[in-house]
Amino acid sequence: MLARVLARLAPAPAALLGPGDDCAVLRPSGELVVTTDTMIEGPDFRAAWHGGFDLGWKLAATNLSDVAAMGARPIGLTLALAVPRDTPVALLEEIASGMNAACCELAPGCGVIGGDLGTAPVLTAAVTALGELAGRPAVTRAGARAGDVVAYAGDLGLAGMGLSLLFAEAADADGTAHARTLPALRAAHPEILAAQLAPAPPIELGAVAAAAGATAMMDVSDSLSIDADRLARASGVRLELDRAWLERGFGLQRGVEVPVPAMLTGGEDHGLLATFPAAVQAAGLPGGFVAIGRVVAATERSEVTLDGAPLQPTGWDPYVVRWPGA
Numbered sequence: 624m625l626a627r628v629l630a631r632l633a634p635a636p637a638a639l640l641g642p643g644d645d646c647a648v649l650r651p652s653g654e655l656v657v658t659t660d661t662m663i664e665g666p667d668f669r670a671a672w673h674g675g676f677d678l679g680w681k682l683a684a685t686n687l688s689d690v691a692a693m694g695a696r697p698i699g700l701t702l703a704l705a706v707p708r709d710t711p712v713a714l715l716e717e718i719a720s721g722m723n724a725a726c727c728e729l730a731p732g733c734g735v736i737g738g739d740l741g742t743a744p745v746l747t748a749a750v751t752a753l754g755e756l757a758g759r760p761a762v763t764r765a766g767a768r769a770g771d772v773v774a775y776a777g778d779l780g781l782a783g784m785g786l787s788l789l790f791a792e793a794a795d796a797d798g799t800a801h802a803r804t805l806p807a808l809r810a811a812h813p814e815i816l817a818a819q820l821a822p823a824p825p826i827e828l829g830a831v832a833a834a835a836g837a838t839a840m841m842d843v844s845d846s847l848s849i850d851a852d853r854l855a856r857a858s859g860v861r862l863e864l865d866r867a868w869l870e871r872g873f874g875l876q877r878g879v880e881v882p883v884p885a886m887l888t889g890g891e892d893h894g895l896l897a898t899f900p901a902a903v904q905a906a907g908l909p910g911g912f913v914a915i916g917r918v919v920a921a922t923e924r925s926e927v928t929l930d931g932a933p934l935q936p937t938g939w940d941p942y943v944v945r946w947p948g949a
């Protein structure tokens with residue numbers, strides 16, 4: 624079984640030794656960043672909506688974006704996967720293929736360097752991602768300074784729109800997901816379903832932003848309003864978002880009209896929220912980044928505002944949000 628899975632994986636150039644031994648061996652070019660994230664069938668995804676390839680792609684993309692958000696270049700992923708006993712081996716092969724494809728397309732040079740296979744009552748996948756900083760300091764959430772510009776790169780709100788659509792049109796009244804309507808939904812809304820099921824965040828822009836002088840950065844996983852609030856608190860500043868800038872930059876994405884509330888509350892796009900000094904903006908933000916607001920000194924008032932009004936952090940919180948059947 625493992626041999627069939629490993630056959631789907633291309634060697635990662637940064638790995639001196641890949642899957643097959645007790646550990647993989649890497650030679651990073653500088654300081655290393657490490658992150659890990661778990662996806663569990665039920666609270667995090669529905670098998671009825673995901674093919675194995677999509678799931679593997681999303682597992683890779685959502686972890687690569689965390690590496691990118693530190694300003695690092697991804698060099699390797701590990702996958703710890705536990706599945707119900709009756710899972711077809713083909714599904715495991717598809718997951719491996721999807722992870723491999725996401726690495727090749729979103730983070731060339733990165734690959735799956737190891738993992739673990741086991742059984743569990745529901746599909747449970749934990750991915751660990753490693754990245755190298757190549758001599759630059761990591762870009763944390765804590766470096767935003769008054770006077771900086773707030774910028775974003777990637778899809779914004781599309782993945783959340785995809786999730787709402789799936790719960791509305793591909794689930795029974797009790798929340799049980801089904802695939803009966805999926806072909807029609809995919810035909811009618813290919814972009815927003817792809818954004819939710821197989822997101823393609825701009826991974827390479829993480830290192831580009833760092834090189835351009837980003838002062839703070841994070842990937843947006845829960846929602847722009849929640850994650851901007853986290854960045855503001857970590858940096859001890861206030862972020863003033865501008866509705867007109869959001870509309871101009873993200874009102875039309877991949878041919879889809881995206882309302883501002885969807886941009887502010889949708890999760891899982893895994894784009895990059897970054898702050899840059901005003902001088903970087905004056906010279907031109909790195910390609911792909913769009914200015915959406917300004918950093919100002921903190922006050923007692925709310926950490927994030929939209930056109931001057933406090934913005935309530937709203938979006939995904941696994942301990943609060945309860946989709947039907949989750």
Ligand SMILES: Nc1ncnc2c1ncn2[C@@H]1O[C@H](COP(=O)(O)OP(=O)(O)OP(=O)(O)O)[C@@H](O)[C@H]1O
Nearest residue numbers: 658659660685686688689841842843844845850853
């Ligand atoms: N069980 C844990 N033990 C130690 N550290 C943890 C644990 N859970 C989370 N953390 C740390 O807390 C911080 C926030 O975790 P979280 O999973 O919210 O990351 P995130 O980047 O905000 O989200 P995402 O992974 O969806 O992008 C991270 O630095 C993470 O390493």
Ligand SMILES: Cc1ncc(C[n+]2csc(CCOP(=O)(O)O)c2C)c(N)n1
Nearest residue numbers: 665666667668669844845890891939946
């Ligand atoms: C069935 C189903 N229910 C809910 C969601 C939404 N969701 C799951 S993980 C996540 C982001 C951050 O996760 P974490 O912070 O745990 O890494 C979000 C918004 C989904 N995609 N599918």
Ligand SMILES: [Mg+2]
Nearest residue numbers: 689841842844
């Ligand atoms: Mg993150």
